[in-house]
Amino acid sequence: MNLERTHDVLVKVAEFLRKLPDDQVDALLSGEARLELIPKGHRVAAPAGAKKPAALDISAEQVNADLKALNDRAAATKYLKDLKLAKAPLAELAKQLDVACASKDTAAIIMERIVEQKVGRRLSSDAIFARKQ
Numbered sequence: 001m002n003l004e005r006t007h008d009v010l011v012k013v014a015e016f017l018r019k020l021p022d023d024q025v026d027a028l029l030s031g032e033a034r035l036e037l038i039p040k041g042h043r044v045a046a047p048a049g050a051k052k053p054a055a056l057d058i059s060a061e062q063v064n065a066d067l068k069a070l071n072d073r074a075a076a077t078k079y080l081k082d083l084k085l086a087k088a089p090l091a092e093l094a095k096q097l098d099v100a101c102a103s104k105d106t107a108a109i110i111m112e113r114i115v116e117q118k119v120g121r122r123l124s125s126d127a128i129f130a131r132k133q
Contacts, residue, residue, distance in 0.1 A: 056089055060096035067118040076119040080111045090114075 001009075013035075017025070027033035038044055063083075070076045085093065087107040094101045094110050099117045101110045 056085075056093055056096070058083060060093055063093060064097055064118065067114075068122075070119055071123070073115050073120055073123070076115040077111060080114060 020028075024033060028035070063080075066079060067076055070079060080090075085107070087110065090107050090110045091101060091103075091105075094114055097114060097118065099110075099114050101113050105113070
């Protein structure tokens with residue numbers, strides 16, 4: 001690139017930067033944001049990690065307490081189904097309950113994992129200890 005073109009590009013970048021609000025300039029300076037060249041007509045896709053977690057209408061602590069009070073898997077499954085959560089909020093609930101699930105898991109599988117970890121394991125453990133006594 002010749003000197004004149006470099007100058008023209010820098011003038012355009014300076015004009016762009018001059019129009020930015022202070023918070024965006026601060027984000028650039030701190031490394032929280034970056035400049036990127038996107039040709040006209042191209043779509044800008046959000047980065048994969050930029051999705052916000054799905055909002056829950058119920059607290060994970062409440063769900064956890066309610067599941068602890070249930071003594072069978074079927075009741076726990078019905079309880080979760082009655083919450084009528086779509087896959088994204090259900091996955092967020094699982095995350096908040098420390099239940100591991102994969103992004104490819106369906107809502108039914110996520111629900112199954114929650115039930116097994118929060119109710120099923122406790123029931124299995126109780127059954128084992130009851131046999132030993």
